[in-house]
Amino acid sequence: MNRYPKWLALPAAGLLLVLAGWSLQEQPLATIAKISVVPASSATRVILESSGPLTNLRAAYSKESPSVLAVDLGKVQVPAAPALPNDPARLVKDIQVRTSPDLRASLLLTLREPVPFQVYADANKAVIELTEILRSSDRLVPADLEETLKRSPRTAVPLNDVSIADRGDRVDVVARTGQAPIIHIFALAEPLRLVLDIYDTVYNLPTKTVAIGKLGLDKVRIGQYQTPPAQAVARLVFDLKEAVRYAVSNGPKELKISVPGETGAQPAPAAAEVKEVKEEAPPPAKVKPEEMKEAAAAPVKGVEPPVEAQQEVKIEPPAKDDKQKTLTIHDAEQKYSGEMISPRFKDADLRDVVLWLGERVGLNVLFDPEVRGTVTCSFLDVPWDQFLDMILKNNKQGRTLEGNVLRIAPLGVLAEEEKAQQNLRDAKEQAGPLMTKSFTLSYARARDILELMKNKKSARGEIVTDERTNMIIITDVKEKIDLLENLINALDAQTQQVQIETRIVEATATFVRNLGIQWGAKGIADPFYGNQTSLQFPNKIAIDGAMIPQGITTRGIGGPLGGYAVNLPAAAFNSAIGVSFANVLDTFRLDMALTALETSGEGKIVSTQRVAAYNNKEAYINQGRQIPVQTQANFTVTTQYVNAGLELRATPQITADGTVILDINIQNNAADFANLVNGIPPITTQSAKTVVGVPDGGTTVIGGIYRQEDAITRERVPFLHQIPIIGALFKSSSKTTQNRELLIFITPRILK
DSSP states (O other), rough: OOOOOOOOGGHHHHHHHHHHHHHTTTTEEEEEEEEEEESSSSSEEEEEEESSSOOOEEEOSSSSSSTEEEEEEEEEEOOOOOOOOOOTTTSSSEEEEEEOOOOOEEEEEESSSSSOEEEEOOEEEEEEEEEEOOOGGGGGHHHHHHHHHHHHHHEEEEEOOEEEOOOOOOOOEEOOOOOOOEEEEEETTTTEEEEEEEETOOOOSEEEEEEEEEEEEEEEEEEEOOOOTTEEEEEEEEEEOOOBBBBBOOOOOEEEEHHHHHHHHEOOOOOOOOOOOOOOOOOOOOOOOHHHHHHHHOOSSSSOGGGGOOOEESSSSOOGGGGGSOEEEEEOOOOOOOEEOEEEEEEHHHHHHHHHHHHHHTTTTEEETTTEEEEEOOSEEHHHHHHHHHHHHHHEEEEEEETTEEEEEHHHHHHHHHHHHHHHHHHHHHOOOOOOEEEEEESHHHHHHHHHHHHHOOOOOOOOEETTTTTTEEEOOOOHHHHHHHHHHHHOOOOOOEEEEEEEEEEEEEEEEEEEEEEEEEEOOTTTTTTOSSSSSSSOOEEEEEEEEEHHHHHHHOOOOSSSSSEEEOSSSSEEEEEEEEETOOOOOEEEEEEEEEEEOOOOOOOOEEEEEETTOOOEEEEEEEEEEEETTTEEEEEEEEEEEEEEEEEEEEETTTTEEEEEEEEEEOTTTSSBBBBBBEEEOEEEEEEEEEETOOEEEEEEEEEEEEEEEEEETTTTGGSGGGGGGGGGEEEEEEEEEEEEEEEEEEEE
């Protein structure tokens, strides 16, 4: 038997909760024992060693200072930040620790430049891994990874199952490899890309491109980078708009990468992904020539594969259409991608400075005998190739790069050589062999783009069109044909279509109220009836108040007297009441009639049209009737037909952000057969002409007309209608109210 009453259970449970909460509050805060910065081959890791788990780390770049990465550590005890050597080549330039009164701590990492990063943690260690942006070909594959692949060769497996999902706050890419994947992650510049190589994997499908356009991610590309008998490497490329956070989960048979990564710290990656970290800096890297850098930076074999070899994939929500993006056909803009340096010189010889730079970046240097000049400068974090151009320009010198040989010469010498080279190219163009190539267009008309291409051909070239097959035939040298082919590929693009729906709503409301009165009286005083007056003269009086005969005026209703003294009936009525009074001898008669009418009505007309049109092409649709109008001039009768119906003319223009700009002309005309003029009805016109921008699938009101008509008509007897109360017997009234409302709605939809 229970010795304690049940009512004690609730207070006991509450006491336990209070004690538990108190004990939790008394637990000591976790302490970060050590903060260290460890450079690696393609990443720099900031390692936090703590007395407890750090699983709630949150990190993001500061909006005020884009190169500062702020890491929220939560409520922890943090030692002073470690001192870092003043080395411009290091990614992490400074570390600061900030604390708040509520014992929350944050870590501010000042970086040389914003880079993609990930955060992961285990029991007593958290790692902020900063993926450095590589600008050199000799650091793409770390030496320790190459050694691992040589020690443990594996059979390449097919990668045919890659899924891409838009989760709203992130994009997940899952690659099912069938075995524990060995991966390598690095970042490339111009444009900014996050690259993930999957070793011992063969992607047999065509190169796939998925447009994202959100969360700092432009698109994802999947393809095969290397094929057997060399190392089999499949490659995922994330084209970034900004440095973002990502998360990698490496399972036994699949790989998952999320961009942007989740907010909190992730579990530590699998062993196949993380290499052993050693407390030593990597060997200095040397930059190869531009040609080698471009080849090394290619994310997938054949950076942009042919269109027919690509497999376009759409994910929801739909990304911005690639047809709206800028397409570069030819670009001669100078871009700098060299290693960042911070040189300082005072009155140094130009040739010595160039020799120092060539040794630093691994280039052979050759000087023209006329090269002279001095260098006095102070630069901070500039690409080496931009630094070279600046000091050469300052001394009226120029440069050329052929292979790995850097040649420095005066601008005049280089200009003469360039002129000679141009003359040689022109001579080759004039004397080179001609080739003929035909292009069959799918979407554009050959004659429409002919004028755009004529100024791109050479003097010997010829461009003709065949309208029957919609074909362009080009005869020219190979270089010009290649340029014209790129132009044709850009112009012969599928034109999007827009479905335009209009809705015209016309509402009417009417109200009519008519009130009228008719009355008349007739009396006689005569000795014949025995009601003569008491006077000698006049002894007989007759009063006739029914002098307005009903039959002549055809107004109101008739009465026994045959007329009325006051004949003010309602203009139109559907109800009436008459009263007639008389004495015994019929010497006095009084007739009265009241007429009234009250009507109300509501009407609604909805007209809808739908028409589809190509982008920047006018669409026309009409529904109604045509009214023949005859005119006579010089004994000749001419008949013209005038439209009386609903007519729409619209020209859509699709913008890059998915908005549709519409040039609209709407006519809603109707024939008025109630008011014929020489047998021809007039046309009642309602129209709107405007240019508006409407989101895809949105609806807007492009016009509205509201019209209200009020009419009051009064008929009355002069002077007598002004008598209070009795004046109502001498007047009638008619009130008419009519409301008309016209609204024009339009909805464009881009046809996918």
